[in-house]
Amino acid sequence: MKKISILAALLVMLTMTFTSCKEDTQPRLEYPTEFVLNRPAYADQLILVEQNGFIRFTCSQANYGLATTPTYQLQVSKTEDFAEYQTVDYTTTKADMVIPAEPFAMAVCSLYEWTEASQAEQSVPVWVRCISSVPNASDKYTIASNAVKLEQVKVYFAVKLPAAIYLIGQPSGWDINSTAMPLYETEIGSKVYKGTYTIxxxxxxxxxxxxxxxxxxxxxxxxxxxxxxxxSFTDGEYAGECCYDPTTKSAGKGSWECTTWEGGDVEMTVNLQNKTVVFRAL
Structure with a gap:
């Protein structure tokens, strides 16, 4: 009986060993170590990035070991080491990358901290690299390419502006097309809007x-x-929740109403991140 038990145990161990070996040989993605952004033929020439145009780059797929579909996104910098850089707000899955002019121009303007159109009249050197990543995978599958220098790049002035929402109601004549009372983002992309108006x-x-x-x-x-x-206002302030769902018809249609308001200036803050509002009497 003891011999039979020992043989059974050995059989189980052998089975587990073979199973483990089989699992270890299954095809899988490898962590990439090589990724090349090709130097464009026009790299030494004056490159005009014009409104409604594009700029083109090509790359070779990183060595993931398996056929996969990575996502590519460009970054731009003033220096080869990319100590400071801006990310181009555009992604593609094609190794032949046709990048719209607007996000590329915005990244360059932001990189050089241009705030006036006249600053974009000059041509500047721009280092470019590409980031390859696999959607829904670990950051270990993300790799940056080599850096390529574009000697003379001239973009049009393109700066991302704060987004706005608009007050629509009695103060604006219930005009659904009225832009008279906007609230602007406190920071670009923050989704926190603020404005002050006389009601x-x-x-x-x-x-x-x-x-x-x-x-x-x-x-x-x-x-x-x-x-x-x-x-109603308590100590000159009202704070509450707001309803917002842009994909659902008739969502967020209930207006705020204060029948005891005696007139004056109101500072309004609308936070669409946590869906709250604050109205403060000034």
């Missing part, structure tokens, strides 16, 4: 829209139901 007595009823022209979509309101929600 007359009897006019405190409104909601916001992040796109104009359509009553049924893009509304930011006190509730989804299309009816006013009464609010």
């Amino acid at each position: 007359e007595a009897g006019q405190f009823q409104f909601r916001f829209y992040d796109e104009l022209g359509d009553w049924d979509y893009y509304s930011i309101g006190a509730q989804d139901t299309d009816s006013p929600v009464g609010i």
